[in-house]
Amino acid sequence: MIATIAAKEFRELVRDGRFRWAAVVVGSLLIVAALAGWTAWRTQAQTRDAAQSTMQAMWFNQPAKNPHSAAHYGLWAFKPQMPLGFIDRGVDPYTGTASWLEAHRQNEFRFRPAMDATAAQRFGEWTTAGVLQLLVPLLIILLAHGAFAGERERGTLRQLASLGVPARTLLIGKAVGIGGAMGLLLVPVAAVGAALVMRDSGADGLFRLFALGGVYFAYFTLFLVLTLFVSARAASARGALIVLLSLWAWNGLVAPRLAADMARGVAPTPTARAFSADVQRSLANGVDGHSPASTRNRLLQDSLLAAHGVSHVDSLPFNYSGYSMQRGEEHANGVFDHHFGELWAQYAAQDRAQLAGAVVAPLVAVRQLSMAIAGTDFAQHRAFADAAESYRRLLNKAMNDAIADHAAPGQGFSYLGDSTLWAGVGPFEYEAPGLGRVLVAQAPSLLFVTAWLFALVVTVRRERRLSVL
């Protein structure tokens, strides 16, 4: 029975001129978005990889110089492109792409790609994810809003009911039929996506693509069931369409912006100026505000002299400049951990508040999941930022230790390091978090999507009677 209904629905749709047109428009937008995104993605990935290896080579090929000068020279860490970044760019346009790893300071990421684009591009830019999140649901609404309401208006619903077709069977059959027609559009697009991903990123990319497919499948199912449900209850196709379009506009256009904007108020972030002033203050006076640098240095000196039973720092068994610089770095690292930790906690609080918007608009959760699986959400930006920062600390420690261990007393700044020292740190390598970890971190979003599906299915199941009039 279900198969018959599904086959009828499928055939009707595929023969419908409107479906063909809409499918051609949405399908070509999807493919154009994927190809345009992929072209840009590949150029950026190549530029980035080349730049990163140049940077690393510059570090290794430094002439003999004082290790502290080398630490000041530092190197830049450039954020790598994630395999599915071309499908969903996520926060990447809005986080910096580069950070300078230098002595004494944890720099923020600079160069937001969005800065170098135009407002029209920001308004009009459609990634594949954008089309999937907004236009495909719209297509579903257009195709399915009349599934019941239309039949009711034409009077054919009464005939079906008189044949004894249960309402639920009818609903499932229609869902399968319309879903099949959508598959006709989406499966080839997914194949193009898979081909592009396979070309550059292999199996890991394919797994991610598969997970992404699962999320969007759930999202489309949600919309399809919702549309059929509204259509089954609406008096006319026109009424169903208006209700569904309002829901669509709310879910896709208004609620995400509203949730984001309201989330800002939950945990307001400081201005860049206030933040850097706070960091400077803590660097000078300690996080507690009561241990200025001069006191810290005196205490350090006194305790070292006492511990080693000598009267001058030049008599210590290591070079004092190198040692105290490393202590200075460690103090600064504590300050950075404190302030950046605070800032990121504020971001996290905002993100949680924003995700709460998924209660009224499933897209909020779906978008979060999509970014996370594509590897372009903020958590993964932060993972990279943390890796870069760890490398910076490692680099600085190696430089300071070299001075402490090898420089003659009082000669900390005339000691020269060489290429063995530069190479000793090893290259900066970053391993992005795997799909499993990402999905675990996304448990709340997954829960929201599941809850939506569950709630809708329960509502539909409780709807026993189908009004034929």
Place this chain on the structure above:
Amino acid sequence: MSFLTMLRFEWRVLRRERLLWVAVVFFGALGLYAASSGARFTAQQRLTIAELEQAHAQRRDSLGQLLGRLHAGDTSRRVSAFADPRSPAVVGRGLGAPYTILPPAALAPLAIGQRDVQPFWAQASTRTKQTFFVNDEIENPAVLVSGRLDLAFVILVVYPLIILALTFDAVAGERERGTLAIVLAQPVDPRRVLGAKLAARALLALALALGLTFVAVLLTGVSLGDPDTWLRLALWCAVIVVYGAFWFGISMAVNAARMSAAASAVSLLAAWLGVVVVLPAVAAAVVTVTHPSPSRIALTTRLREATDAASAKREDAMASFLLDHPAYIADASGGAPDPNVVSMALQDAAERVMAPEYAAFDAALDAQRDAAASFRFLSPALVTQAALLDLAGAGEARFRAYERQFDTYHAEWRDFFFSRTLSRRSLSPTDWDAIPMFRFAEESASALWRRLAPGLGMTLLLAMALAALGRRGLTAAAQAR
């Protein structure tokens, strides 16, 4: 029966529709929230600017006093070489330097545009522009991804939806309810009856959008003292009228096509999608592929290579720098060269190598902006977006003007400090007061108008053509029944 009477009658009918009130409340609430969001953003920018100016005034005063004392021969305080206000090299690199500020425009609370990702201040410095002229403002990227909810967005995206929702079944609804025949049986020109039906609804949406603008202007504390602000506000309203007329024209054409209410809703939705979503997407995709943003990563790498190369050939850099600045040699009294002059020479050598790259970078960005600007004619939505952003001072042109004025100022700043470093003159209190300051010069209203006119004209023409089409169709519809 006059047109006005028909409008009044239609209004009485409309008042009883639930959809109307839902639309009014939703649109109004959303618009007010958007206005408050724009106002909050702008207030934060203004706060940052006030903080910057205050911090600069304090530093400028304290350093100025220190300079006065040092200049008068007071040696009681030791000053580190990196904090010496007498040194033109140190002050030029940014000690106590003023901020180059792009202040929010008068109507700024109405639109945010790219203001949240582009720099709106930088501290003057003799350093290479590309190393510091960026926006490092703290903002959760998850917020930026969603896009800003400002009044411009509401007008651009939601306002057409309201117009379409109110008008889509003006004719088809009457036909489906069976009342069209009665309406057309009235002793008036049927076209005028149908026209009045549509006009009443469109005027309502227009009144809503204009009303929102005025409420937003009043609530967000836009200062209305300047006649220029009034002019911009009037233009903003004109944009709303023209954009509304375009959607009204589309609705009229579709209403005249004698479709069922559901079919006309779908057609109007398709039109909305095409104009607001698909065409801008096509424009953005084409611009992104044909004019990709130049890479700052590549630029940073190249700058570092150039700097390293200059340092490796320090003597060459110094020699060629001195060839260009013979005055310095005449002053030099043997011994090691001034380290500040050496670093100037190295920066100069690196910038010579980089100059063509910077030029190419800026040219690529300009080409991208030009391409985006010409692609706006593809869709009235893009034209309207550009116009609204321009009027609120959040558009590309104003930012570009800021960049250009910054470049001029940056050159002036460098000249001031480089010449004093080269001639080994330490800064005097007179010099201190003569340090160049930056002040953004706003674009004239006529230049703004010249930029807006073509797009507005195009949208208006489209609106008129659609309305003419609709009028012909309505005639046919009236005659057919």
